[in-house]
Amino acid sequence: MKDTRSGFGAGLYEAAKENENIVAMCADLTGSLKMDKFKAEFPERFFQAGIAEANMISAAAGMTIGGKIPFVGTFAEFASGRVYDQIRQSVAYSGKNVKIAASHAGLTLGEDGATHQTMEDIALMKVLPGMVVINPCDFNQTKAATIAAARYNGPVYLRFGRPKVPVFTEENQKFEIGKAVKMKEGTDVTIFATGHLVYKSLEAYEILKQKGISAEIINIHTIKPLDVKAVIESVSKTKAVVTAEEHLFNGGLGDSIAQILALSLPTPMEYVAVNDKFGESGTGDQLMKKYDIDTENIVEAAIKVIGRK
Amino acid sequence: MSYIQKLEKIASQVRRDVLRMVNAPKSGHPGGSIGCADFMTALYFDILKHKAENFTIDGKNEDLFFLSNGHISPVWYSVLARSGYFPIEELASLRKIGTRLQGHPTNHDNLPGIRIASGSLGQGISVATGAALSKKLNKDNKFVYVLTGDGELQEGQIWEALMFAAARKVDNLIITVDYNKKQIDGSTDDVVSLGDLRAKFEAFGCKVIETNGNNMQELTNSLKEAKTLTGKGKPVAILMHTIMGKGVDFMENKHGWHGVAPNDEQLKNALSQLEETLGDY
Numbered sequence: 001m002k003d004t005r006s007g008f009g010a011g012l013y014e015a016a017k018e019n020e021n022i023v024a025m026c027a028d029l030t031g032s033l034k035m036d037k038f039k040a041e042f043p044e045r046f047f048q049a050g051i052a053e054a055n056m057i058s059a060a061a062g063m064t065i066g067g068k069i070p071f072v073g074t075f076a077e078f079a080s081g082r083v084y085d086q087i088r089q090s091v092a093y094s095g096k097n098v099k100i101a102a103s104h105a106g107l108t109l110g111e112d113g114a115t116h117q118t119m120e121d122i123a124l125m126k127v128l129p130g131m132v133v134i135n136p137c138d139f140n141q142t143k144a145a146t147i148a149a150a151r152y153n154g155p156v157y158l159r160f161g162r163p164k165v166p167v168f169t170e171e172n173q174k175f176e177i178g179k180a181v182k183m184k185e186g187t188d189v190t191i192f193a194t195g196h197l198v199y200k201s202l203e204a205y206e207i208l209k210q211k212g213i214s215a216e217i218i219n220i221h222t223i224k225p226l227d228v229k230a231v232i233e234s235v236s237k238t239k240a241v242v243t244a245e246e247h248l249f250n251g252g253l254g255d256s257i258a259q260i261l262a263l264s265l266p267t268p269m270e271y272v273a274v275n276d277k278f279g280e281s282g283t284g285d286q287l288m289k290k291y292d293i294d295t296e297n298i299v300e301a302a303i304k305v306i307g308r309k
Numbered sequence: 310m311s312y313i314q315k316l317e318k319i320a321s322q323v324r325r326d327v328l329r330m331v332n333a334p335k336s337g338h339p340g341g342s343i344g345c346a347d348f349m350t351a352l353y354f355d356i357l358k359h360k361a362e363n364f365t366i367d368g369k370n371e372d373l374f375f376l377s378n379g380h381i382s383p384v385w386y387s388v389l390a391r392s393g394y395f396p397i398e399e400l401a402s403l404r405k406i407g408t409r410l411q412g413h414p415t416n417h418d419n420l421p422g423i424r425i426a427s428g429s430l431g432q433g434i435s436v437a438t439g440a441a442l443s444k445k446l447n448k449d450n451k452f453v454y455v456l457t458g459d460g461e462l463q464e465g466q467i468w469e470a471l472m473f474a475a476a477r478k479v480d481n482l483i484i485t486v487d488y489n490k491k492q493i494d495g496s497t498d499d500v501v502s503l504g505d506l507r508a509k510f511e512a513f514g515c516k517v518i519e520t521n522g523n524n525m526q527e528l529t530n531s532l533k534e535a536k537t538l539t540g541k542g543k544p545v546a547i548l549m550h551t552i553m554g555k556g557v558d559f560m561e562n563k564h565g566w567h568g569v570a571p572n573d574e575q576l577k578n579a580l581s582q583l584e585e586t587l588g589d590y
Contacts, residue, residue: 052473054435058466059436062435062442064439065424066443066446068446093417093426094415
């Protein structure tokens with residue numbers, strides 16, 4: 001069990017060893033973002049921004065002028081909602097090579113409660129023209145995604161989380177931005193999952209298998225640009241869709257998939273996401289259950305959507 | 310002719326450009342633009358170490374300039390074109406469909422001279438601070454300049470940026486303020502008072518110079534003095550006391566000219582007050 005934020009910290013360090021233009025900024029959350037190793041090894045390339053996220057985003061955009069590749073780190077809520085206008089103007093519209101590292105996303109942030117649990121950030125970021133939105137599923141994939149983001153030229157929103165979760169993807173995997181990963185082959189229903197919900201989908205796969213249902217599990221680590229080809233290919237076969245994410249219904253992965261299907265392959269679909277609500281304090285596990293984004297919700301959604309075929 | 314007189318003549322042409330530019334689409338921000346014509350002329354024709362040819366976003370080994378109050382884009386476009394960044398004739402396209410001279414400046418359409426978008430206020434000092442840090446990392450000893458409006462100083466991010474620039478000892482940064490005491494809804498004192506601006510900048514860790522932003526001699530002296538204050542562990546700020554609409558009698562000190570273009574008759578009157586020194590586009 002490892003946290004995805006540690007995957008980010010490890011990836012940042014690897015990427016920084018590879019490219020001396022990589023710099024990092026953090027808004028008083030260096031430990032939480034696991035940026036300590038970068039800071040210790042490359043002190044002259046680390047910039048403490050203090051509790052001033054708007055300045056941090058715009059300053060990072062400025063640092064790209066001169067060829068630097070800044071990774072800016074803070075909690076996902078402060079890395080998206082709080083600084084939407086700075087990202088929009090100075091980063092996305094200006095096409096700057098800034099990497100926004102957004103930790104503690106979603107309900108699994110836990111006890112700090114709704115003020116800190118963003119479930120709107122995917123929506124806010126994917127709507128920006130040119131913004132890449134990545135939500136990897138475990139430590140290894142987050143590390144690989146961080147390295148891939150560093151090599152990619154352009155703005156990236158990299159979303160990850162707080163809790164320790166199982167590590168189930170390969171170490172030192174090849175990470176292709178915009179390329180979906182098929183985790184399990186199946187024929188009755190496709191489950192598209194992102195972030196922490198990928199592992200829960202694999203749990204759901206086993207339960208469905210016992211019930212005689214063959215689910216295809218696809219890990220959508222890149223929500224934008226979405227792997228349209230992979231979506232169409234799988235859904236053409238299974239003709240039933242479940243999406244699973246630690247985000248609101250509105251504007252999340254589910255909406256991205258629904259848009260593709262509505263335009264080219266109308267298919268029965270169920271969302272496993274939070275329906276127009278803010279979260280609350282509690283443990284991550286308690287909240288996933290209470291807000292209906294747990295393994296059993298994926299199982300129920302799969303059975304329901306197969307019934308709608 | 311002294312070099313000060315030469316700069317004044319350029320500034321007169323820049324003012325003509327601005328007024329003709331905003332008259333054509335009947336849209337734009339002339340007041341702050343002509344109020345800053347002297348500063349922008351001094352900067353581009355005397356102070357900045359820059360090159361118009363083979364423009365690069367990175368601007369390595371060049372001084373950089375950022376415009377935080379993006380709405381005064383016409384004056385920037387004029388000095389850029391007159392410096393050779395792009396054809397002077399292109400000034401006629403301001404705010405028209407398909408133009409690179411957007412209402413607010415942007416690098417989105419590859420207009421030479423512009424490195425980042427601005428318009429939503431309060432972001433420029435942060436951007437300039439980042440670019441100045443980048444220069445330090447690159448061992449590039451040129452300067453980074455940024456211009457902000459004064460009304461814009463009501464944005465909280467300005468003060469985040471100043472605190473950060475001072476804390477990180479960003480001393481290759483020269484912040485200039487168009488201190489005309491006017492904004493859209495009236496005088497800055499009436500809208501939300503800026504208080505003692507010099508004391509505020511000093512308290513936030515800047516070395517501060519005050520100057521008359523519409524007196525070419527005083528202005529160029531202050532800009533040169535600012536350079537001597539760099540490299541001492543603090544950002545440098547120049548509060549430029551200016552007059553909104555400077556150079557056209559019926560526009561001077563009238564906040565109503567913040568974002569309204571002169572009509573044809575007003576343009577004629579205004580142009581009669583400004584010598585055509587370099588030839589209109």
